[in-house]
Structures are given as C-alpha cells and as structure tokens.
Amino acid sequence: MSTPATNFNEREFVICQIARLVEDKYIYWVGGGGEPLSSVLLAKRFNAPNLQYLTEDGVVGPEAIVPFDPLMTMVSSKANYRALQWSTMNYAADLAQLGYVDVGVLATLQVDRYGNINSTVIGKYEGGEGRRFGGPGGADSIAALTWRTILVTDQQKRKFVERVDFISSPGFLDGPGSREKHGLPPNSGPWRVYTPWAQYGYRSDCQLELQAIAPYVTVQDVLNEMSFKPHIADKIGTLEVPTEEELLVLRTQIDVAGQVSDRGRWIEFKDGKYQFA
C-alpha cells in the first residue's frame, strides 16, 4: 500500500527517486554519505531487502546503523556494521575493476553534457584562482570502473555546464570511444542523473537527455536551470512523489538527524497540484 505524500522537500524527493531504482540483483558502490547512502538505505527497507553495497574502505554489504557521528561515513563501526566482508581500499577498487560492481551512486558539484564530473575546482584551476573543493576521492574509481553510474546533483545553472571546469572523474569524456581511448573499461559509464527537479539519461551519442520531471516544475523551469540545452526525450515522464511510507522510514530510521534532507525547498499538494510551499 502506498499513499502519495502531500508535504515533502526537494531532497527527500530525490532520495526516493534513486531508492526506487535500487535492486537486490546488483552490487552498488556508494560514494560517501549524503543522498547516495540515504537512497540505498531507504531501498533496503522497501524494494531491496538484500541490498549489497561497497564503500571505499573495502566494506562489503554492511547493514549500517544510522545516523553516523559527524563525518564517520567510513572506517567506523556504525557504517560498517554486520558486513559480509571487511577489507581495504585497493580491494574495493579491485572489485569494481573486475566488473563486480554494477552501479555506482555519486553526488557531485558540477556535471556536463557528457556526464563528466567535477569535484575539484569551480573556476580556473591554475594558480589557485578558482574555488577549490576536495578532489575526486573515490568518485574517480566509481565513475571509471562500475558498469553504470547514477549521479545526484542540484538543478542549478552553475551545476549543469557545457564543459566542467575540471574533469575530476570521467563521464563519457569527449563522446563515443573516448573512455576506451584513455584506458577505461568499455561499455561502462554514466547512466542517470537525478536532481530534485528532473531525471536525465544518455543517448547513444553519449550526451545528456532530459527524460522526466517532477510534478512541481515544467520542462522550461528545468531548462532555465541549465547552462546548455540537453537532448529532450520525445515523451517527458512525470516522476512520482515520495509516499507517506517512504517518508516515515526516511525521517524516523535513516535521516533521523536531518543531516541529509534538511535542505532544499518544501513542496505541498494544494489546489489539486504539487507546488513549492
């Protein structure tokens, strides 16, 4: 039984979208905490009770206890609780390099038409002129080595750019054949991008395609928050809002402290439609 929710925020919306894609038959590599981890943990309570995911510190299939203490997303007992295996970083990367990891789930700062990911610098890299961020961390391995990736970011003009300021982790680089040319495994790469407003996929030319939108925005709203015009699917779908059941679990069992979802605008069902509160 599921009841569409009438009050939720953008962050909760996007976590539910990704959670619904998660399946028991795949192995996931989840980058850091945030939306990626909340999404898979939510899926474990519903559609993927036997969820298996890895994190960078070589933990295989944990049953994490949330919430974590601040910044304790890895190499900590709650994050790694009741795993199938404990190992180290090279092992996690080896598993993905071998082809065991079906899907990578990542959050990012900036993404471009080809799904390239920037988590290093906004603005000019050389000379320390731009605004600097942490670097790829584990995202490069996830983006290069898993069979396909789900990326989550915000729907903002500065996040969707024609070309990222710095390729920290590879998408399709310059297009078809480009990953292979640079030594990355074939038939792998970006698969979906989610924002609180929209779902994107990729066409065979390796370029981003807008596929579906949230019921509280229009296609034009979404395009207004992109620095380039993506492909647009012939038929644009409407993403389903979170259910009351999903929100209950998310709020009371997963993001109890509101560390992940306590950001973003609120949406309410009013006058027969979903709109920003």
Added chain:
Amino acid sequence: MRILEEGKGDYLKVDPDGYRAYIRDHKPHQMVSKLTTEKDAVERLVKDGDYLAYDCNYYTRGPASLLREIMRQKKRNLWLCGKYTYVDCAMMVDAGCADKIDIGFIGFGPWISRSVRENKCKIYEYSNAIMTLRLKAGAMGIPFIPARSFGGTDGFLRSGCKVVEDPYTRQPVVLLPALNPDCAIIHVHQADEYGNSRVFGTGITHQECALASKRVIVSAEEIVTTDEIRRDPGRTSIPHFAVDAVVHAPFGAYPGTVQGMYASDPAGVVEAMGAMYRGDFSDYLKKHVYSVASHEEYLQKVVGIEKLIEMKRREGIKEGYAI
C-alpha cells in the same frame, strides 16, 4: 611500450632497486624491541623534506598523536600522501610542515587555493584509489602498476601517470608510478614491542603503506605480547620487520574513532573542521599541539578523562573487533 599520453606532474622518484637495497641495509630484519615515545620516534624517523604517508585520517583510526608530534617538532617541507583525508593536510600546511600534497581527497576550504596562490604549497592531483594503488606497487617492489581508471581526467594531466599501449592486449592502459614514501605513520589497534601489528575492521591501506615506506612508525592503542600475536597469526596486518618504531598511544586517534574501541568526539571533530573552514588553524594548533609536550599530557590537560570515558562508552559495537 608506446606512450600514448603523459601527465605533467612531478612525482616521487621511482627506484625499486634502491628501495630493495635500503630494505636489505636498513630495515630491522631481526626481532628487536622498538618501543619508544612519540617524541623520540618523530625526532629520529621523520626528516625535513620527507615524503610522508599516513593511513586513514585525523578522524578515523588515524595517527593523530603522531601528526600532532610532527607539528610540535615543526618538521618542514613534507610531501604528503593526501588520500582519504579531511583536515590533516590543511592542518599540516597551516602549521608550516608540508608544502607538497598528492591529493586523493582533502578537506574543503579557502586554505587550498590560498596556499597555492601564495606558493606555500604545490598540489598534484590523483584519486584515493590511485594513491593506494601507487602504494601497492611500492609495496610489491615493482616500478609501476596498471589501472583501468583515472585516464581522461584533468587530474591525470597534472599527475605522474601515463597511458600506454598495453603490450598484451594492444589496448590503452593507464600506468601509475610506484610510490615508496620516506616515512609512514600508522595507528593500529594492537602491536607487540617488535612491531607485529593488528588492525581490526576496514582500513584504507595500512599494509601497503607499511611495506612501501622506508621508515615506519606504528602507534598502537594496546601493546600486546608476542605470544598473543602468535595465538592468532591470521590477524597480523603488519609484520615486525616493516616497522622501525612502536609507540604506545592510547586514544592515539583522538578526536577520531578507533572502530571497536572508542567512538569519535564529535565536538573535537567539529572544532578541527571549523578551523579548516575558516582557513586558520592558529588557535587550534596553540590549544591542541603547542600547549603540551606529549600525547599523554594532551590527554590529561586538554582532552580530559571524562571525554575519554564518554568516547569508550559510546562505542557500543564490539562484534568483529575481538579486542
């Protein structure tokens, strides 16, 4: 082998023969006791200009007490292996100890761009696993290791990596230069006086780090007997001959956690994080590093017993750690 593409970054010279000879001539092949203090270990084994690797970070089973000792002794011109870090690189640069970083992941904040602009620090771009693979090659005694990641990134262009035509498959493959740090500092759950060490739970790259590095300091929560090590040899993560000094450092990862032993101190974590976001560690360093002469004094005077008891109490999960 045909080179198809090359990064332009500096990297620590690759010299597997030199490292092999170093191991023959300088590593402690015989079982000898290496128990000492942070002060002595850092004085003898960390040298200005060293390439320094440390396993995990200031928040999770990292060698925090050794990092503080390095800052206290004002070591200079270190080149840091910045895989999976948070505040540590920022702190070491701000303390004037480090001026080069190989980056996998570092803590955000204005300090990075400012250090680069002011020429205080040079940065080379990698990813976490590319750095741990470089250490793996260093720990295998080989000059390089191939990988199927990192190619095509802007980090690659600023690194010491290359894309070559693989002589077996004829496909392009990325090669990473092996890394043999001058010094590694590693915090473990248990060690005996010779350096046989046990890490419980997950880790980043403690074993590779220890085997790849010329000088290795292990700090341990508990010093156990060699009989205890022999009782369960499958749990030995690092063998004694890779280790040059053993420091008994209870709560050595403070403010971070050691899985199965104690939880982190969230206030201590946030305090260091705040200094990084502000881009100014001076107050933090004054209080947490320079105000005391040793880790023992730090725990007594700055941290306090109440906090330590609370951290122990909050680590309720023991399964799998067998301590």
